[in-house]
Amino acid sequence: MRKVAVIGIGQTPVSEHWDKSLKELAGEAVFAAMLDAGRNTADGLFVGNMMSGSLNRQGNLGTLISDWVGLHKIEAVKIEAACGSGGSAFRSGLIAVASGEMDSAIVVGVEKMTDAKPAETTAALAAAADADWEAAQGLSFVAINALVMRRYMHEYGWRHTDFALFSIAAHANAANNPNARLQFAITEADYQKARMVAEPINLLDASPIGDGAAAVFLVPLDNLNTTISRRVYPGITVVGSASATDSIAVHDRKDPTWLSAAELSAKKAYSQAGLSPAEIDFFELHDAFSIMSALSLEACGFADRGSGPRLGCDGEIFRNGRIPIATMGGLKARGHPVGATGIYQIVEVVQQLRGQAGANQIEGTRIGMAQNIGGSGATIVTHILRTE
Amino acid sequence: MRKVAVIGIGQTPVSEHWDKSLKELAGEAVFAAMLDAGRNTADGLFVGNMMSGSLNRQGNLGTLISDWVGLHKIEAVKIEAACGSGGSAFRSGLIAVASGEMDSAIVVGVEKMTDAKPAETTAALAAAADADWEAAQGLSFVAINALVMRRYMHEYGWRHTDFALFSIAAHANAANNPNARLQFAITEADYQKARMVAEPINLLDASPIGDGAAAVFLVPLDNLNTTISRRVYPGITVVGSASATDSIAVHDRKDPTWLSAAELSAKKAYSQAGLSPAEIDFFELHDAFSIMSALSLEACGFADRGSGPRLGCDGEIFRNGRIPIATMGGLKARGHPVGATGIYQIVEVVQQLRGQAGANQIEGTRIGMAQNIGGSGATIVTHILRTE
Numbered sequence: 001m002r003k004v005a006v007i008g009i010g011q012t013p014v015s016e017h018w019d020k021s022l023k024e025l026a027g028e029a030v031f032a033a034m035l036d037a038g039r040n041t042a043d044g045l046f047v048g049n050m051m052s053g054s055l056n057r058q059g060n061l062g063t064l065i066s067d068w069v070g071l072h073k074i075e076a077v078k079i080e081a082a083c084g085s086g087g088s089a090f091r092s093g094l095i096a097v098a099s100g101e102m103d104s105a106i107v108v109g110v111e112k113m114t115d116a117k118p119a120e121t122t123a124a125l126a127a128a129a130d131a132d133w134e135a136a137q138g139l140s141f142v143a144i145n146a147l148v149m150r151r152y153m154h155e156y157g158w159r160h161t162d163f164a165l166f167s168i169a170a171h172a173n174a175a176n177n178p179n180a181r182l183q184f185a186i187t188e189a190d191y192q193k194a195r196m197v198a199e200p201i202n203l204l205d206a207s208p209i210g211d212g213a214a215a216v217f218l219v220p221l222d223n224l225n226t227t228i229s230r231r232v233y234p235g236i237t238v239v240g241s242a243s244a245t246d247s248i249a250v251h252d253r254k255d256p257t258w259l260s261a262a263e264l265s266a267k268k269a270y271s272q273a274g275l276s277p278a279e280i281d282f283f284e285l286h287d288a289f290s291i292m293s294a295l296s297l298e299a300c301g302f303a304d305r306g307s308g309p310r311l312g313c314d315g316e317i318f319r320n321g322r323i324p325i326a327t328m329g330g331l332k333a334r335g336h337p338v339g340a341t342g343i344y345q346i347v348e349v350v351q352q353l354r355g356q357a358g359a360n361q362i363e364g365t366r367i368g369m370a371q372n373i374g375g376s377g378a379t380i381v382t383h384i385l386r387t388e
Numbered sequence: 389m390r391k392v393a394v395i396g397i398g399q400t401p402v403s404e405h406w407d408k409s410l411k412e413l414a415g416e417a418v419f420a421a422m423l424d425a426g427r428n429t430a431d432g433l434f435v436g437n438m439m440s441g442s443l444n445r446q447g448n449l450g451t452l453i454s455d456w457v458g459l460h461k462i463e464a465v466k467i468e469a470a471c472g473s474g475g476s477a478f479r480s481g482l483i484a485v486a487s488g489e490m491d492s493a494i495v496v497g498v499e500k501m502t503d504a505k506p507a508e509t510t511a512a513l514a515a516a517a518d519a520d521w522e523a524a525q526g527l528s529f530v531a532i533n534a535l536v537m538r539r540y541m542h543e544y545g546w547r548h549t550d551f552a553l554f555s556i557a558a559h560a561n562a563a564n565n566p567n568a569r570l571q572f573a574i575t576e577a578d579y580q581k582a583r584m585v586a587e588p589i590n591l592l593d594a595s596p597i598g599d600g601a602a603a604v605f606l607v608p609l610d611n612l613n614t615t616i617s618r619r620v621y622p623g624i625t626v627v628g629s630a631s632a633t634d635s636i637a638v639h640d641r642k643d644p645t646w647l648s649a650a651e652l653s654a655k656k657a658y659s660q661a662g663l664s665p666a667e668i669d670f671f672e673l674h675d676a677f678s679i680m681s682a683l684s685l686e687a688c689g690f691a692d693r694g695s696g697p698r699l700g701c702d703g704e705i706f707r708n709g710r711i712p713i714a715t716m717g718g719l720k721a722r723g724h725p726v727g728a729t730g731i732y733q734i735v736e737v738v739q740q741l742r743g744q745a746g747a748n749q750i751e752g753t754r755i756g757m758a759q760n761i762g763g764s765g766a767t768i769v770t771h772i773l774r775t776e
């Protein structure tokens with residue numbers, strides 16, 4: 001397989017885009033990525049999206065978007081893996097280019113969630129869980145995560161307030177990201193007094209939904225020197241890519257507080273990249289809920305089992321810490337337009353590696369990891385990118 | 389890229405499976421394909437499905453099904469391209485195995501449509517069209533095809549009854565297929581007096597919806613000699629695979645009666661296989677409506693432009709004709725469980741190439757083609773399979 005480089009990125013702000021349709025949002029991100037890459041066509045388009053069929057009454061997004069952006073006739077397809085749709089779509093595009101099946105691919109993640117009634121959006125999100133045994137029992141997606149968080153607190157003795165730093169760090173970073181949904185910092189007092197959603201998860205433990213799209217442009221590494229971005233940025237290649245699954249229902253797991261699919265996909269990606277967790281400079285993790293930050297850090301080898309919140313309490317997740325996370329705000333504060341999130345993560349890794357992260361720039365960073373999760377730990381896709 | 393062989397197939401009957409859930413249907417087909425292949429695990433699972441989010445309130449089918457069939461931890465993902473989801477999923481699995489990213493893959497197409505109210509199903513199907521400019525104008529999916537058929541009849545002077553043989557041939561074949569939804573023959577008189585759906589499309593021009601699942605097991609060709617099926621069946625390899633797109637809305641096309649994406653993907657597949665249309669023994673085409681049979685035969689080089697119905701009238705589409713189509717009943721009479729259809733087509737090609745087609749067996753066949761269409765000609769995926 002050929003090595004693959006990311007030569008273009010694009011994103012819309014995560015917001016309530018009531019004036020833009022699904023395809024318009026996707027188009028904005030695709031055009032931005034093409035402009036950034038200096039390319040006016042691609043061999044294939046891969047779309048990450050979860051809910052267009054239920055919330056937007058629109059299927060076949062691959063062709064809808066390729067048609068809309070004027071990439072007529074090219075191969076186009078949509079990939080869905082619940083909240084892990086973006087990362088899964090990136091992996092599909094990556095395999096297509098790495099294998100030689102295509103010489104270029106655009107991957108766009110898009111979701112438009114805020115036009116629907118909140119109850120409709122909540123029901124559509126619950127489709128990420130087991131419809132028969134979780135959603136049908138009245139468990140919303142946040143309720144499932146609340147059960148996991150409560151169990152984790154019980155097992156390891158953490159208090160709710162010990163998770164505050166995950167949200168504080170994400171909001172601090174989002175305050176400097178013009179594309180973030182919640183561009184404001186929060187304090188520990190804010191966190192403690194936030195409205196309860198599903199105990200123990202309160203409003204500042206949970207990521208906001210949103211409308212948004214993010215896109216990347218992929219080419220084989222040996223094409224890199226012919227690209228415009230080559231003159232400006234370091235070459236950025238994908239050195240690890242893996243996906244793994246767990247049971248879809250949390251109650252079917254031996255230990256609901258351990259993300260075995262994160263462990264498995266991260267280990268595969270480390271092995272491909274020839275890297276250990278110690279060599280990862282920063283980690284765009286899937287902080288849909290603050291508990292997920294703790295679990296992801298543990299499963300990927302950055303913290304011992306049961307000790308994830310310690311990294312937050314010790315400040316190691318901030319920009320100058322051992323393992324910065326959510327460096328542009330994460331799901332928590334950049335926002336979580338579900339099927340787009342996995343591509344926002346990749347775009348943000350590239351922003352850091354290129355030195356485009358503004359006030360959030362990590363100095364001298366060369367290796368970044370992104371991890372996208374579909375369902376409550378059911379489908380987990382890990383990517384490692386590095387500068388040449 | 390490595391050559392890939394199909395070593396296992398499985399399918400459920402297409403029916404109203406009110407007693408089986410989406411994952412149970414998929415599981416039946418997956419287990420049948422694994423049993424047929426003599427394998428008890430695979431590296432990846434690719435699911436073709438269009439409407440589970442809207443009709444079944446269930447997303448993340450990749451992991452849902454891999455979990456259900458006990459293929460824990462493996463990579464799993466869902467691919468959606470409207471009615472072309474099955475063919476697109478097959479192509480994703482094929483690329484994963486051909487590239488060396490995986491050493492085996494199961495591809496399953498599944499759709500469960502008959503539990504919902506008819507109006508819900510019709511609305512969900514309309515998501516395959518352009519939601520803003522087609523569905524929003526009140527155009528159902530059958531209405532769009534009716535406009536195309538009317539235009540075609542006007543352009544080329546065909547009468548409605550000239551399309552009868554497409555439906556008669558499909559039903560004749562379905563009568564011998566225990567997995568078909570409509571296991572009965574029809575006459576020209578039946579066709580002419582059938583109830584009108586959207587003029588000129590009547591009930592016997594249109595394929596029925598249904599619940600069903602079909603699955604295939606893929607391995608690299610160099611693995612073939614280690615398989616159980618090797619002892620019984622000829623090796624069957626995929627020699628052509630391509631996907632192309634057109635505008636999603638029919639009104640955006642220069643000629644709404646020409647399937648340019650079918651032409652493009654078929655030409656690519658022929659080129660990869662080193663074959664011409666004359667060398668294709670039979671063609672599992674996407675006869676969602678009788679007009680689509682005519683258009684597909686023309687775009688793929690089996691008939692001149694505007695002359696597709698002639699192949700029907702001349703009997704060339706029957707088992708002993710020049711280019712048999714819908715050999716196990718096609719969408720028209722085997723049934724069209726949308727996201728599963730593309731995999732049913734591949735399964736049926738393999739049945740023919742193995743000599744397992746029973747009363748519908750084409751003698752001495754060695755090369756079969758399957759073409760799956762998403763939307764009204766928007767996304768078209770072509771595969772050519774042959775015996776060694």
